[in-house]
Amino acid sequence: MIEPEKDKVIDLDTGRTISIGSFHESPEKILTEILIYMPTIGIADTTFARYDMGRAAIDEIQKNVSVKIKRVTVPGIKDLPVAAKKLIEEEGCDIVMALGMPGAKEQDKICAHEASQGIIMAQLMTNTHIIEVFVHENEGKDEKELAFLMDRRTREHALNVIKLLFKPEKLIREAGTGQRQGFEDAGSLRS
Numbered sequence: 213m214i215e216p217e218k219d220k221v222i223d224l225d226t227g228r229t230i231s232i233g234s235f236h237e238s239p240e241k242i243l244t245e246i247l248i249y250m251p252t253i254g255i256a257d258t259t260f261a262r263y264d265m266g267r268a269a270i271d272e273i274q275k276n277v278s279v280k281i282k283r284v285t286v287p288g289i290k291d292l293p294v295a296a297k298k299l300i301e302e303e304g305c306d307i308v309m310a311l312g313m314p315g316a317k318e319q320d321k322i323c324a325h326e327a328s329q330g331i332i333m334a335q336l337m338t339n340t341h342i343i344e345v346f347v348h349e350n351e352g353k354d355e356k357e358l359a360f361l362m363d364r365r366t367r368e369h370a371l372n373v374i375k376l377l378f379k380p381e382k383l384i385r386e387a388g389t390g391q392r393q394g395f396e397d398a399g400s401l402r403s
């Protein structure tokens with residue numbers, strides 16, 4: 213049984229709140245979203261980054277699954293924790309990707325550490341995964357490799373987000389296999 217509450221409905225069987233945008237949307241769209249529960253993935257990225265990580269994430273997600281996507285772009289990585297928390301609490305996101313590029317300077321690394329702590333705090337406050345995807349500017353040996361890494365790490369974590377949402381058993385099968393996002397996987401240890 214479904215009961216409307218502002219721009220959300222509550223499935224009384226499961227107790228889950230389903231965000232359906234607004235009742236100003238077409239009745240067909242609302243009905244589709246009520247009948248087929250479509251999860252929402254939040255994408256938070258930054259203008260500081262030198263590659264459009266948000267676009268790469270959305271492209272990878274849309275190539276693989278049918279979901280709702282809410283995107284927000286903030287100036288820098290320290291703005292990601294609250295952006296992600298708002299995506300979860302105000303936009304009904306089931307999981308969020310926090311995408312950013314810490315610069316190469318010492319103050320950027322401190323900034324990245326602070327941003328990570330904020331992201332962890334936001335996860336604990338909301339009890340929701342926020343998958344942090346950071347690529348440090350000096351991880352690539354040149355601009356071409358940096359762009360490659362930012363694209364690939366983002367896409368591989370987008371696939372992890374899909375697994376967390378839809379196929380968590382796939383992650384269990386990958387346990388201990390030394391997965392890395394971006395460069396080559398490290399692989400399992402031989403005993």
Ligand SMILES: Cc1nc2c(=O)[nH]c(=O)nc-2n(C[C@H](O)[C@H](O)[C@H](O)CO)c1C
Binds near residue numbers: 260261287323
């Ligand atoms: C020092 C610094 N370094 C970075 C960085 O390496 N990467 C990044 O995305 N943003 C950086 N910022 C900006 C902050 O994250 C933030 O946007 C501002 O402090 C405004 O809240 C700052 C201030």
